[in-house]
Amino acid sequence: MHRYIKIGLLLIFSSILMWFLGISLFTSNSHINSVLSFLGQISFIIWLPTFLVGLFFLLRPKNKKDPK
Numbered sequence: 001m002h003r004y005i006k007i008g009l010l011l012i013f014s015s016i017l018m019w020f021l022g023i024s025l026f027t028s029n030s031h032i033n034s035v036l037s038f039l040g041q042i043s044f045i046i047w048l049p050t051f052l053v054g055l056f057f058l059l060r061p062k063n064k065k066d067p068k
Contacts, residue, residue, distance in 0.1 A: 011054025
């Protein structure tokens with residue numbers, strides 16, 4: 001498997017985890033630690049750019065000069 005495909009899949013997977021973490025911490029009704037609340041906010045903000053960068057790496061046109 002090509003190196004950029006692996007990077008793209010890893011970034012997309014981590015962005016999905018960040019989205020679930022952000023949503024679960026935003027919808028939590030219990031009192032949570034302020035550090036966890038801040039982590040949820042940052043995760044929810046950064047998940048979309050991470051997903052788009054992963055999608056870019058995944059759909060990047062193949063160049064014959066790139067090593068496999």
